[in-house]
Amino acid sequence: MSKSPMRVAVTGAAGQIGYSLLFRIANGDMLGKDQPVILQLLEIPDEKAQKALKGVMMEIDDCAFPLLAGMTAHSDPMTAFKDVDVALLVGARPRGPGMERKDLLEANAQIFTVQGKALDAVASRNVKVLVVGNPANTNAYIAMKSAPSLPAKNFTAMLRLDHNRALSQIAAKTGKPVASIEKLCVWGNHSPTMYADYRFATIDGQSVKDMINDHEWNRDTFLPTVGKRGAAIIEARGLSSAASAANAAIDHVRDWVLGTNGKWTTMGIPSDGSYGIPEGTMFGFPVTTENGEYTIVQGLEIDEFSRERINVTLKELQEERDGVKHLVG
Ligand code: NAD
Ligand code: LMR
Numbered sequence: 110m111s112k113s114p115m116r117v118a119v120t121g122a123a124g125q126i127g128y129s130l131l132f133r134i135a136n137g138d139m140l141g142k143d144q145p146v147i148l149q150l151l152e153i154p155d156e157k158a159q160k161a162l163k164g165v166m167m168e169i170d171d172c173a174f175p176l177l178a179g180m181t182a183h184s185d186p187m188t189a190f191k192d193v194d195v196a197l198l199v200g201a202r203p204r205g206p207g208m209e210r211k212d213l214l215e216a217n218a219q220i221f222t223v224q225g226k227a228l229d230a231v232a233s234r235n236v237k238v239l240v241v242g243n244p245a246n247t248n249a250y251i252a253m254k255s256a257p258s259l260p261a262k263n264f265t266a267m268l269r270l271d272h273n274r275a276l277s278q279i280a281a282k283t284g285k286p287v288a289s290i291e292k293l294c295v296w297g298n299h300s301p302t303m304y305a306d307y308r309f310a311t312i313d314g315q316s317v318k319d320m321i322n323d324h325e326w327n328r329d330t331f332l333p334t335v336g337k338r339g340a341a342i343i344e345a346r347g348l349s350s351a352a353s354a355a356n357a358a359i360d361h362v363r364d365w366v367l368g369t370n371g372k373w374t375t376m377g378i379p380s381d382g383s384y385g386i387p388e389g390t391m392f393g394f395p396v397t398t399e400n401g402e403y404t405i406v407q408g409l410e411i412d413e414f415s416r417e418r419i420n421v422t423l424k425e426l427q428e429e430r431d432g433v434k435h436l437v438g
Pocket of ligand 2: 203204210243270339342349350
């Protein structure tokens, strides 16, 4: 018997990321090739944005996706989020050259207050929320705080692009396939302070740290390359990453819903106090997922270098949070 459709809301649906994301969701890349979906697409009420959204929907129609069981356009989150099982909060202003993601806080924070409240009011009580719009961790924190009747654990921020970037850098350094790398993680904020950590990573059971055996490369090349990759792409393309961001969003939700089979991935999630990260902080952690739930990988040793890095990214998140106190009380 075929499954009943899942409702997926995507905000900023006519934007760059939306254009890479929607087709893949409708194709079954995110929720499975046997899972019908209904797309509930939100854009700002602006006439141009709504018209562009209609154009994207025409293209989606023209793909005749067998799994697409319905699709609606919205300008109000209260209708867009009605009964949704998954909400991808992408719509927000992207940064341009020379900006840091936290420079977007003022412009974007308001959006996530409104959308958090709307999710609280009308979404499925089990809704899985992924915040992509920057600064992703703090926006996810705002949305979570604005939705007090939903479980806090349902709100997550996207660190998966950073995780995938780190995987790709390690594959290049070691000359091994991406698929052979396990137990990698990225701690903290989706910002240059993030701490991509390969101390526990293995390739075919061998320690990646031992294979690379180069602390200077880690500190001076790997961490800055991963941490500043977003800026490098803006510099090169004149626009922020879009297809890779959409791909990471698909990976994040797919793994959350369908499970990682014991493998580690990275998700930005509200801390439960693990590793000394204050409860509720929206922080990148190594997780495994099963039956639609994530679990933080426990018992990892945090050495002095790592503790310093983790403290820096935590401090930045706390400063961002302090900057939006007026919005979340
Ligand atoms: P874009 O400007 O191409 O598209 C954003 C779209 O969102 C626009 O169409 C805009 O009209 C819409 N929008 C704005 N406010 C909205 C609202 N309140 N409700 C609904 N829609 C709204 O931008 P993009 O390149 O698609 O990037 C979107 C966001 O994702 C940016 O904030 C960007 O910085 C962020 N991003 C995050 C990651 C990550 O790893 N977390 C990666 C890449 C981009
Ligand atoms: C990225 O990491 O590519 C995105 O967050 C966009 C940006 O502003 O860097």
